[in-house]
Amino acid sequence: MEVRARAPGKIILSGEHAVVHGSTAVAASIDLHTYVSLTFPTNSDNDDKLWLHLDDMALHFSWPVGRIKEALSEKGSHAPSSPKSCSAETINILAALVEEQNVIPEANITIGAGVTAFLWLYTCIHGYKPAMVVVASELPLGSGLGSSAAFSVSLAAALLALSDSANLDSTQQGWLSFGEKELELVNKWAFEGEKIIHGKPSGIDNTVSTYGNMIKFNSGELTRLKSNTPIKMLITNTNVGRNTKALVAGVSERTVRHPTAMEAVFKAVDSISNEVATIIQSPAHDDIAATEKEDKLEELMEMNQGLLQCMGVSHASIETVLRTTLKYKLASKLTGAGGGGCVLTLLPTQLFQIRKS
Ligand SMILES: Nc1ncnc2c1ncn2[C@@H]1O[C@H](COP(=O)(O)OP(=O)(O)OP(=O)(O)O)[C@@H](O)[C@H]1O
Ligand SMILES: C[C@@](O)(CCO)CC(=O)[O-]
Numbered sequence: 582m583e584v585r586a587r588a589p590g591k592i593i594l595s596g597e598h599a600v601v602h603g604s605t606a607v608a609a610s611i612d613l614h615t616y617v618s619l620t621f622p623t624n625s626d627n628d629d630k631l632w633l634h635l636d637d638m639a640l641h642f643s644w645p646v647g648r649i650k651e652a653l654s655e656k657g658s659h660a661p662s663s664p665k666s667c668s669a670e671t672i673n674i675l676a677a678l679v680e681e682q683n684v685i686p687e688a689n690i691t692i693g694a695g696v697t698a699f700l701w702l703y704t705c706i707h708g709y710k711p712a713m714v715v716v717a718s719e720l721p722l723g724s725g726l727g728s729s730a731a732f733s734v735s736l737a738a739a740l741l742a743l744s745d746s747a748n749l750d751s752t753q754q755g756w757l758s759f760g761e762k763e764l765e766l767v768n769k770w771a772f773e774g775e776k777i778i779h780g781k782p783s784g785i786d787n788t789v790s791t792y793g794n795m796i797k798f799n800s801g802e803l804t805r806l807k808s809n810t811p812i813k814m815l816i817t818n819t820n821v822g823r824n825t826k827a828l829v830a831g832v833s834e835r836t837v838r839h840p841t842a843m844e845a846v847f848k849a850v851d852s853i854s855n856e857v858a859t860i861i862q863s864p865a866h867d868d869i870a871a872t873e874k875e876d877k878l879e880e881l882m883e884m885n886q887g888l889l890q891c892m893g894v895s896h897a898s899i900e901t902v903l904r905t906t907l908k909y910k911l912a913s914k915l916t917g918a919g920g921g922g923c924v925l926t927l928l929p930t931q932l933f934q935i936r937k938s
């Protein structure tokens with residue numbers, strides 16, 4: 582039997598990093614996904630391996646399930662309905678299982694964290710059962726568009742769909758529908774995957790990837806947002822690679838060095854995110870009201886970008902995009918963890934009419 586799941590990436594409109602320290606943030610899912618296929622071999626296949634194929638990178642892993650069982654010994658836990666954190670000791674054991682495959686090239690070494698997260702989610706949800714898992718993604722990895730969360734969410738969804746604890750309804754065309762309870766479980770498991778990849782995630786990326794649309798997020802609480810008018814954003818990828826875990830750790834270190842100043846920065850970001858959420862949900866009945874809304878959002882994006890610079894997560898490549906878009910009087914901010922990665926630019930609806938006159 583095969584099950585396929587997909588989960589979207591995201592943009593953060595306001596509040597990245599500060600959200601890790603208790604501030605509000607606003608995020609929206611985007612139409613780029615990570616896809617996971619899970620197949621259990623039939624008895625006649627006589628296969629005792631757990632296979633993982635990362636199609637985009639042409640990386641192929643396979644472990645005899647007995648080898649995983651032996652390495653984890655009593656540290657493994659098979660409890661699909663009770664999401665559990667992977668201890669530092671178990672992360673090391675799983676990372677060694679990944680490393681001994683000798684598959685990941687030095688230049689892509691950070692992929693190892695994703696594969697470690699895979700082994701944790703798989704063994705917790707399915708124990709030591711042979712299977713084949715294939716992953717493919719439309720998202721650029723490590724660029725701020727939530728590739729790690731889309732990976733964790735799509736993986737958790739596929740694994741839970743074929744677990745005993747799932748009670749899914751079949752809808753049209755063979756799709757299974759996840760109810761609120763199942764979505765909550767997917768989100769919790771994905772958060773455990775994110776912890777292995779990010780170190781100290783806020784949970785916003787896995788939450789927006791699980792529930793979709795636009796959300797406001799604070800300390801694990803999500804509020805769904807409804808926008809009355811379309812907001813267009815251009816996403817520019819600087820193509821400068823970076824690692825969310827290291828950037829999040831860098832902000833925490835700065836917070837230890839300058840607690841009072843950083844607290845003020847996080848408080849300001851909280852106000853900005855709450856204002857962004859209010860503006861997004863406010864009605865705009867005509868072009869003038871829509872333009873006013875966009876003007877306010879542009880100003881808040883610029884303010885948020887300034888505060889991200891205070892946190893030390895901007896980058897020369899991001900500044901280049903900011904300067905370039907400013908030439909056209911367009912406002913931009915980094916999105917996701919920064920340090921390179923992607924930049925958002927608001928594209929006003931009246932762009933062409935206004936700029937011409
Ligand atoms: N399709 C995938 N296959 C395997 N591992 C993946 C995949 N997508 C993401 N990962 C894991 O996630 C890591 C990238 O996550 P990271 O959090 O650094 O960036 P991001 O999620 O793309 O950006 P951000 O967290 O800023 O939104 C990869 O190095 C890898 O470990
Ligand atoms: C940088 C960060 O705030 C967002 C990354 O998309 C990290 C997190 O919230 O987990």
Ligand SMILES: [Mg+2]
Nearest residue numbers: 727729730825
């Ligand atoms: Mg990530």
